[in-house]
Structures are given as structure tokens and as C-alpha cells.
Amino acid sequence: MVDSALLVEFNNMALMQSWRWYGPNDIVSLSDIEQSGAYGIVHALHHVPVGEVWTVEEIQKRQRIIEWNEETQQPRNLKWAVVESLNVHEAIKKGLPERDQLIEDYKTSLQNLAKCGIKIVCYNFMPVLDWTRTDLTFTYKDGSKALRYDAIALAAFDIHILEREDAKADYTEDRQIEASSYFNCITDEEKALLTKNILQGVPGSGDVFTIEDYKKQLAEYDHISEEILRENLSYFLRSVVPTAEELGMKLCCHPDDPPTAIFGLPRIVSTETDLLALTQTIDSPANGITYCTGSLGPLPENDLPGIIERLGHKIHFVHLRNVQREGNGSFHEADHLNGSVDMYAVMKALVLESQRRKSEGRDDFEIPFRPDHGHQMLDDLNKKVTFHGYSAIGRLRGLAELRGLELGITHNINS
Ligand code: DNO
Numbered sequence: 229m230v231d232s233a234l235l236v237e238f239n240n241m242a243l244m245q246s247w248r249w250y251g252p253n254d255i256v257s258l259s260d261i262e263q264s265g266a267y268g269i270v271h272a273l274h275h276v277p278v279g280e281v282w283t284v285e286e287i288q289k290r291q292r293i294i295e296w297n298e299e300t301q302q303p304r305n306l307k308w309a310v311v312e313s314l315n316v317h318e319a320i321k322k323g324l325p326e327r328d329q330l331i332e333d334y335k336t337s338l339q340n341l342a343k344c345g346i347k348i349v350c351y352n353f354m355p356v357l358d359w360t361r362t363d364l365t366f367t368y369k370d371g372s373k374a375l376r377y378d379a380i381a382l383a384a385f386d387i388h389i390l391e392r393e394d395a396k397a398d399y400t401e402d403r404q405i406e407a408s409s410y411f412n413c414i415t416d417e418e419k420a421l422l423t424k425n426i427l428q429g430v431p432g433s434g435d436v437f438t439i440e441d442y443k444k445q446l447a448e449y450d451h452i453s454e455e456i457l458r459e460n461l462s463y464f465l466r467s468v469v470p471t472a473e474e475l476g477m478k479l480c481c482h483p484d485d486p487p488t489a490i491f492g493l494p495r496i497v498s499t500e501t502d503l504l505a506l507t508q509t510i511d512s513p514a515n516g517i518t519y520c521t522g523s524l525g526p527l528p529e530n531d532l533p534g535i536i537e538r539l540g541h542k543i544h545f546v547h548l549r550n551v552q553r554e555g556n557g558s559f560h561e562a563d564h565l566n567g568s569v570d571m572y573a574v575m576k577a578l579v580l581e582s583q584r585r586k587s588e589g590r591d592d593f594e595i596p597f598r599p600d601h602g603h604q605m606l607d608d609l610n611k612k613v614t615f616h617g618y619s620a621i622g623r624l625r626g627l628a629e630l631r632g633l634e635l636g637i638t639h640n641i642n643s
Pocket of ligand 1: 600
């Protein structure tokens with residue numbers, strides 16, 4: 229017999245189970261997602277170049293694809309709940325004169341999204357590249373494939389392949405020696421693969437930078453210190469947050485991944501202090517954060533459950549993924565419940581945050597979370613990878629584990 233108390237609880241789960249869908253060319257289809265049990269779709273108009281306005285027509289076209297099953301002529305049990313990401317143009321990050329028009333266009337996209345009822349918008353403020361990994365097919369101990377960041381390989385790439393001017397100054401002598409011996413031991417094919425892995429562009433674009441392009445992009449940040457980048461972020465927020473607030477929207481900045489400076493680029497959203505500074509730029513419900521355990525997790529000093537306890541009211545969107553820190557700045561993506569991140573403590577803090585919102589009568593207690601990345605496992609290993617980290621079965625495993633964890637914690641707190 230079904231335990232009705234448990235069923236009620238299941239329906240009252242605190243978090244919205246969501247799933248990132250890249251669009252019609254994603255090998256994980258909307259029907260697959262429905263079967264995973266997720267009901268919030270995390271999506272972006274990846275075909276619209278960064279900086280261009282998202283029109284109501286384009287948004288609605290996508291919304292209809294997501295929410296209506298043409299084959300069965302029935303509504304799907306899916307809703308486009310979160311935009312990830314409405315990317316911020318590089319000119320805004322660099323503070324160039326054209327930023328004002330680009331910011332106006334960003335606000336128009338927000339207005340258009342609000343007209344379509346989509347209110348949560350994720351973005352990041354990482355210069356040039358989005359997340360960076362050195363190995364996209366690291367064989368995990370059980371034979372599945374995971375993403376890995378090898379800090380020595382990154383230094384080897386920086387010093388010996390990219391040959392960035394003054395790169396050595398960013399590394400200790402020991403790291404320089406490790407990087408040289410790493411570089412001397414890998415084959416030309418391995419060097420090419422390392423280059424390709426690191427230079428993947430914005431997720432969903434499928435673009436890979438060339439070394440020349442990348443050098444050019446890096447050079448444009450030569451004079452941009454952390455302070456200047458912070459000022460450029462504040463400038464952006466001072467302009468877009470009031471609009472977002474008026475529209476009842478929630479902007480949420482995604483942390484840097486990895487949360488350390490790479491290639492001499494400034495990084496300003498890596499720690500709790502950074503998150504606090506960001507939210508204090510303008511104290512508004514529209515100025516929040518995307519809480520990502522995988523991005524904040526590589527830094528042992530980031531107290532992950534503590535961040536939720538202290539900044540939970542600013543969290544509008546959650547990415548749950550584990551990392552195993554390897555002790556020398558390197559890490560790999562572990563199973564969702566295993567690794568350096570105490571996922572139990574994180575989930576408990578999230579459930580309590582959601583319950584707190586509910587008790588205050590807030591309508592944003594159903595915080596959307598997604599299993600961020602998953603291993604390539606079982607039949608995933610036989611499929612062509614379109615978006616690294618975004619496998620069907622690996623993420624399904626993650627979602628199932630996280631959902632169970634949430635149910636157990638909720639049951640425990642309520643009993
Ligand atoms: C990695 C993701 C990031 C994230 C963006 C948000 O898989 O978490 O690519 O989508 O940085 O803007």
C-alpha cells in the first residue's frame with residue numbers, strides 16, 4: 229500500500245527538479261526529460277548570438293516546443309522555468325563604450341522574457357571562457373567518463389602551448405617544473421586534445437577558439453584588473469537590476485568555474501566574499517546568485533552549507549554536482565553524492581531555506597535545482613557526445629539520488 233503521508237511529502241518537495249535542455253539538437257529529448265521526472269526546463273536561445281535581443285516570437289516558439297507535445301497533441305509536463313544563460317556580452321565585461329546599448333538590449337530581452345512568464349535568469353561574469361576543463365573523458369574508477377581539471381596540465385598549456393607572455397609569473401617554481409615535465413611527456417595528439425578541451429567556447433555554441441583568437445581575447449583583458457571587472461559588473465547590475473525588479477524577475481550570477489584565476493584573467497565570483505559583494509552592489513530580490521556546488525567546491529575554504537545559511541535568501545537557482553579535490557589544485561567531477569562536497573549538508577540547508585521562505589509566505593520557495601553534469605555511463609558511452617557533462621543516464625542517476633536525498637531529509641525534518 230502507498231504511504232499517503234509520504235506521497236503528500238513528495239508533492240511538497242522543496243526544490244523544483246529541473247534539467248538543462250540545449251534545444252532540438254540535444255540528443256536528450258524532451259520526452260526523455262519527462263521520463264526523468266524533472267519538470268522544470270533550463271534553457272537558452274543558443275542560436276541567438278550573444279548581445280542580440282531575444283524577441284517575444286523566438287521565446288514563445290521555444291516555449292511551445294518545450295511545453296507542447298506535437299506528436300501526442302497534449303501538453304507536456306514541462307515548463308521553461310529558468311534561462312541559462314542570458315549571456316553578458318564581452319564588451320560589457322570589458323566596459324567598452326558600446327556597453328550602454330548592449331545593456332539596453334539586455335533589458336529588452338528581460339522584458340520579453342517577462343512577457344512570456346519566464347522570470348529566473350542565470351548569467352555569469354567570467355571573462356572570455358565559460359567553465360574550463362583539461363580532460364572531458366576522464367575514466368572514472370567504475371569505467372564511466374567524467375570531466376577533470378588538471379591544474380598541472382593547465383599550467384603546461386599556458387606556458388608551453390599558449391606561450392602566454394609572463395605566464396610563468398603566475399605559477400610557483402615547483403608548478404613550473406611539474407608543467408614542463410608534463411609537457412615533455414605528452415604526445416602531439418595529446419597536446420592537440422588538451423588545447424581543444426581548454427578552448428571550448430560558450431556552452432551550447434559548439435565553437436572552439438583557436439590559439440590565435442584566444443590570445444587576442446586575452447590581450448584585451450591586459451589592463452583589466454579585478455577592481456575594474458568588479459566595477460564593470462556593478463555598472464551592469466546598477467542598470468539591469470532595477471528593470472528586473474520592476475518586472476518581478478530574478479537575476480542570478482553563476483560562480484566562476486574553476487574558482488581561481490586562470491590565464492591571468494581576473495575572476496570576481498569565486499568565493500563567499502565575492503558573492504556577498506555582488507549581492508550588496510544593489511540589495512534587491514532581483515540581484516541574486518546561482519548556487520553551484522561544482523563551481524564553488526574546488527576551493528576547500530568555500531563553506532558550502534554555510535553559504536546557504538548566510539546567503540540563502542539570495543539564491544534563485546541551484547546546480548548540484550560533486551567534485552573530488554585532488555589536493556594540488558586539480559579536481560574531477562565525482563558522483564553526485566560522493567566527493568569533497570557534503571551533499572547531505574548542502575541539501576539539508578536548501579530544504580531549510582525553502583521551508584523558511586514558505587513559512588514567510590514567499591512564493592519563491594520552490595527553488596529550481598538541476599543535476600549539473602553527470603558521468604557518461606551505461607548507454608551514454610555508446611552515444612556521440614553533443615554537450616560534455618550533459619549525458620542522459622549520468623544526469624538521471626544524479627537527479628534520482630538528489631531527489632531521494634531531498635525526500636529523506638524533508639521526511640526527517642517534518643517527522
Ligand atoms: C556548466 C554550467 C555553466 C553555466 C554558465 C552560467 O556546465 O554550469 O556553463 O551554465 O556559466 O552562465
